[in-house]
Amino acid sequence: MRSERFNFPNSKGEKLAALLDLPLGSPTAYTLFAHCFTCGKDNLAAKRIAEQLTMRGLGVLRFDFTGLGGSQGDFANTNFSSNVDDLVAAADHLRKTYAAPTILIGHSLGGTAMLAAAGKIPEARGVATIAAPYHPNHVTNLFKADIEKLREDGEIEVTLAGRPFQIKREFLEDVADKNLHDHIVKLRKALLVLHSPTDDIVGIENATQIFTTAKHPKSFVSLAGADHLLSRRSDAEYVANVIAAWAGRYLDQAEIVADTELEAGIVLVRETHGGKFQQEILTGPHHLLADEPAKLGGLGSGPGPYDYLLAGLGACTSMTIRLYADFKKLPLENVSVKLSHRRIHINDCESCDTKVSMLDHIDRAITLEGPLSDEQRKRLMEMADKCPVHRTLQSKITIDTFEQTSTVAG
Numbered sequence: 113m114r115s116e117r118f119n120f121p122n123s124k125g126e127k128l129a130a131l132l133d134l135p136l137g138s139p140t141a142y143t144l145f146a147h148c149f150t151c152g153k154d155n156l157a158a159k160r161i162a163e164q165l166t167m168r169g170l171g172v173l174r175f176d177f178t179g180l181g182g183s184q185g186d187f188a189n190t191n192f193s194s195n196v197d198d199l200v201a202a203a204d205h206l207r208k209t210y211a212a213p214t215i216l217i218g219h220s221l222g223g224t225a226m227l228a229a230a231g232k233i234p235e236a237r238g239v240a241t242i243a244a245p246y247h248p249n250h251v252t253n254l255f256k257a258d259i260e261k262l263r264e265d266g267e268i269e270v271t272l273a274g275r276p277f278q279i280k281r282e283f284l285e286d287v288a289d290k291n292l293h294d295h296i297v298k299l300r301k302a303l304l305v306l307h308s309p310t311d312d313i314v315g316i317e318n319a320t321q322i323f324t325t326a327k328h329p330k331s332f333v334s335l336a337g338a339d340h341l342l343s344r345r346s347d348a349e350y351v352a353n354v355i356a357a358w359a360g361r362y363l364d365q366a367e368i369v370a371d372t373e374l375e376a377g378i379v380l381v382r383e384t385h386g387g388k389f390q391q392e393i394l395t396g397p398h399h400l401l402a403d404e405p406a407k408l409g410g411l412g413s414g415p416g417p418y419d420y421l422l423a424g425l426g427a428c429t430s431m432t433i434r435l436y437a438d439f440k441k442l443p444l445e446n447v448s449v450k451l452s453h454r455r456i457h458i459n460d461c462e463s464c465d466t467k468v469s470m471l472d473h474i475d476r477a478i479t480l481e482g483p484l485s486d487e488q489r490k491r492l493m494e495m496a497d498k499c500p501v502h503r504t505l506q507s508k509i510t511i512d513t514f515e516q517t518s519t520v521a522g
Contacts, residue, residue: 114385120205122178122185123197129153129182130175130202132210133162139171141363144203144213144233146195146222147174148243148341149251150272152181157219157242157342163413164352167399170359173206173213188267188278191286192225192248199229207235215359216301218244220314220340221251227322228295237362238302240355243340245314246321248287255279296325302362303330306351313340331358387411393420422451422474428501429476436495444492445482451475474505 114134119127131153143165147158153174162172177198179187203213212235218226223244230239245251252259255270258279262268267280296303303326307319323332333354338347380394381402389410393400402417404410415423426449437444456473478496480489496502 120175120201122183122194122201124178124185126178126184128175128178128184128198128201130173130205131162132206133166133172133174135166135169135171140169141214141359142171142173142206142211143215143217143359144199144206144226144236145172145174146199146216146218146226147177148220148222149254150180150187150275150277151219151222151341152176154181155341156345157348160342160345160348161217161219161352161355164349165356167401168353168356169399170215170356171210173202175202186278188280191283192221192228192251192290193286195221195225196229199225200232203229203233203236212236214238214363215240215355217355218242219342220244221248224248224250224292227292227299228290230299230301231295236301238304238359239299240304240306240358241319241322242306242342242351243308243311243314243335244305244318244322246292246318246325248290248292249284250314250318251287252284259284292322293325296322297327299326302358304355304358305330305332306335306354307332308335308338308340310337311335311340387413390414418453422453425449425474425476425499425501425505426451428499429478429496432499433478433480433492433495437492440491442488442492443482443484444480446479447481447492448479450477450479 116132116134118130118132120130122128145153145158145162147153147155151158153176158174162174165172175198176183177195178185178190206213213233214235214237216226216230216233216236216239218224218240219242221244223241224246225248226239227241227244228248230236254272255262258268258270262279262281262284267278269276270279271277303322305319305323305326307314307316309316319332323330335342335347335351338344342348342351376396378395381391382394384390384392384401387403387410389402389404389408390413391402393402401414402420403412403414404416406412410416429449430447433447434444436442437447452475454473454475456471476496478493480492484492
């Protein structure tokens with residue numbers, strides 16, 4: 113993933129801080145992401161979702177609403193309507209500088225704002241909401257104990273997520289005046305509603321109202337076990353993968369073209385310039401990441417080189433055993449392979465015939481499940497050594513290395 117930071121003007125000319133996350137090649141489409149109330153573009157959920165979407169070929173624009181993060185303006189002077197205006201301004205800027213957003217994504221109140229803004233972004237074909245309230249005034253539950261004081265004094269300081277914010281009476285009046293019903297009914301775009309049934313900030317009934325109000329095409333995905341802010345990385349990544357898969361249905365097939373098409377059997381590895389070690393791996397239609405763990409200076413965003421080596425041997429071993437078991441109609445219910453790599457001294461290897469002092473050693477533990485006889489188990493274990501990758505690793509390998517002036521697919 114590569115990222116570009118820039119500012120763009122809101123409707124009042126104030127500069128809003130933005131971050132455009134891009135895949136390594138040309139994006140198949142652009143998405144606009146709206147963060148949750150007071151969160152900012154750099155909150156964990158936004159970053160993790162954007163990261164996963166770029167891995168699926170999408171460009172993601174996320175920004176700080178007026179008065180938040182690196183954006184100019186006074187938060188106290190903002191409201192739901194100004195958030196909607198900010199989203200429209202973001203889409204306008206994306207349209208002028210790159211391409212209009214095809215998919216719109218909003219988290220919490222950002223999802224509600226996105227539903228209101230969608231009608232003003234004609235190129236958008238789909239809207240995805242994550243834990244979004246049906247009515248904008250739901251956000252006032254975050255400071256309901258201070259509402260009367262706010263009405264009386266006109267402006268007060270409230271604490272949200274441990275941080276102080278100034279809120280004005282006009283904010284209450286604005287959210288109370290907004291009704292999303294007509295926006296949702298007239299959406300005329302595909303809708304994906306994602307919500308956790310155990311969300312204790314915005315109840316699941318909000319998803320029900322949004323979904324039942326909307327017209328088809330519409331979809332609902334339950335985020336069982338996830339919290340409102342998608343604090344767990346696995347939840348944020350799941351949301352991103354679901355959105356990416358869903359969005360593919362609403363993109364022109366001409367848009368969904370990989371920037372690099374590789375022939376079968378060709379693997380391309382290239383730097384992402386994300387972190388010290390991160391690499392993108394392309395093989396056929398598959399995009400993978402390789403990296404080193406954080407303790408070694410990497411980002412921990414993917415398996416390391418030796419992890420992939422072991423994975424190749426393990427996968428080949430399991431496949432070979434399964435093929436043989438099915439061919440012989442053996443009662444093998446499941447096979448798993450656990451591998452590890454280490455360097456050992458020649459004196460510790462009784463079966464080795466070499467003058468090299470240190471050797472690479474792989475431990476491969478195979479688990480065979482099912483009512484197999486001793487003879488069947490013995491035969492299956494013998495098949496492990498016959499897998500093609502095993503034979504390659506134990507054969508004399510020649511590697512021709514040469515410089516290529518440009519990356520040529522295939």
